[in-house]
Amino acid sequence: MSFVSEKSKKTPRSVIREMFAMQTGLTDVVSFALGEPDFTSPKHIIDATVASFQRGETHYTPNAGIPALREAVARSYQERGLDYKPEEILIGSGAISVLCLACTAILDIGDEVLLPDPGWANYSGLIMQVGAVPVPVRVKEENGFMYDLEDLRAAITPKTKMILINSPSNPTGGVASAENLRQIADLVKEKDLYVLTDEIYHELLWSDEPYTSIASFPGMKERTLIVDGFSKKYAMTGFRLGYGAGPEEVIATMTKLLENVLSSVNEGIQWGGVAALTGDQSPVEEMKEQYRRRRQIIVEGLNAIDRISCLAPMGAFYAFPNISKTGLSSRDFAIRLLKEKHTVVVPGTGFGEGGEGFVRISYATSEENIREGLKRIAEFVASLP
Ligand SMILES: Cc1ncc(COP(=O)(O)O)c(C=O)c1O
Structure with missing residues (x-):
């Protein structure tokens, strides 16, 4: 049995x-x-974490994260031209926990999610774990391993709730062009869908093109949840620190759900995150x-x-x-x-x-x-x- x-x-x-x-x-x-x-x-990040523990900051923290870190994350978006307020930011234990909370908060049982194939293997598991259905959409080498708009359109059914974007991509290293994202944004609005965009590699870009988030297109912020974190850019995988940025309603729901799994992220690690964002780059x-x-x-x-x-x-x-x-x-x-x-x-x-x-x-x-x-x-x- x-x-x-x-x-x-x-x-x-x-x-x-x-x-x-x-x-x-x-x-x-x-x-x-x-x-x-x-x-x-980097040493200044480790030092900030150790200093916090040594100050005796060894307690629960607010569910959505300490204000200093939510503010620092919001500011980092503002510097990139994306207007997020601290209330629109949630701190989690690695980007993976934020992806999981996003799927739980947004998806109902049977909802379909379009995701890149090949794409990061954990996505389908995360989607299935909440009873939703992963729908792989081929991303081809000749397209730089990014979505072809017509392939996306063909995969949409009445059950489609969300499109998952990962640019730069794990496993391919592909990056979506601004034009490709604009077209996807138009499709998303036309079909009344939601977007989960995993931007954890957004800083690791090898061309001179600036990074474009799909959330930056008109009418997209309210239907996009951005997931990001410290693991890759700052070499902080072991810290387990990530964040989400999105509409207040979704962030508040994710915060409610976070209480049931993490309660909160420990304080020292979050001060490490503040040092990472505000310190020497x-x-x-x-x-x-x-x-x-x-x-x-x-x-x-x-x-x-x-x-x-x-x-x-x-x-x-x-x-x-x-x-x-x-x-x-x-x-x-x-x-x-x-x-x-x-x-x-x-x-x-x-x-x-x-x-x-x-x-x-x-x-x-x-x-x-x-x-x-x-x-x-x-x-x-x-x-x-
Ligand atoms: C595309 C992608 N998203 C999310 C994650 C998870 O990152 P974190 O360490 O912040 O949980 C990874 C880690 O490999 C990844 O490759």
């Missing part, structure tokens, strides 16, 4: 964890698996400089390998090379590369059926690892018939 709910059983497991388990016991492993900065969080610039260099090495290195091609990713720290000419499925490619060359990449199918023919390579790792990994991938591909 099982007491576990059917919807929990159906919620998929992350393929990244599976690849992780497979590498246990192997030595001399080069891993491109983890979507996590390899840098330690030069560590971020230094990390970005390293990602830029690594990106160049990885893209040039992959494109130099016969039978592999790689679009230059425009954001985040992922490359999503096309391996279809090797004749292997993405899963076989990843498993054989791991077993034969002790090199870990994530099969594209771990991000949806649309990921077949691709693998994800996270270049949030040292140049030395990248060069060694590229050498092993080249040897592996050369050994294939």
Whole structure:
């Protein structure tokens, strides 16, 4: 007899964890698996957190977050031309908790959500967990792995409630153009839909184009929930600090729901967030400089390998090379590369059926690892018939 709910059983497991388990016991492993900065969080952020604990700030905090952090987040939006007030900001434990609260607050059982395929694997699990239905929409290489408007339109049914956008994208590194987002915004308004936009990589951009949020188009702020966080930009994954920005009604509902799962985020971590947003930004610039260099090495290195091609990713720290000419499925490619060359990449199918023919390579790792990994991938591909 099982007491576990059917919807929990159906919620998929992350393929990244599976690849992780497979590498246990192997030595001399080069891993491109983890979507996590390899840098330690900047010192002034750690200091602000420790100072808060040392002041004895070890208690519950307001459900939506401490005022100083909500204000700092609101100000950071205002500086980017997005008019959010502190009451329109919610602080959560990592962007993932904010995504989960957003799905709970916005979706009813049976509501359909359009999401990118390939896209971050956790999205479908999050949607299924609240009894809603993920509807994958293919995002194609020739479109920079971003939505084609006609594909989105074709996927809309009377049950569609929301479109999920992730730009820059995990796993592809694709970035939506302002024009593409404007068209999606028009479709969203025409069909009376809601948008959940995961902007956690918004600062990690590799072109000179400024970042555009879909919330910035006329009439969109009231039907958009932005999710963001500190994990990627500030290398603060272990802090577990994220936030949402959206209409007051949705934020207030998410705040009510947050009380049932987190109660509140601890205070020291939130002061770390204040220091991150208001303090010295030069560590971020230094990390970005390293990602830029690594990106160049990885893209040039992959494109130099016969039978592999790689679009230059425009954001985040992922490359999503096309391996279809090797004749292997993405899963076989990843498993054989791991077993034969002790090199870990994530099969594209771990991000949806649309990921077949691709693998994800996270270049949030040292140049030395990248060069060694590229050498092993080249040897592996050369050994294939
Ligand atoms: C697209 C995307 N959204 C959200 C998250 C979760 O971030 P956090 O660490 O803030 O929960 C990740 C982490 O990998 C991600 O890649």
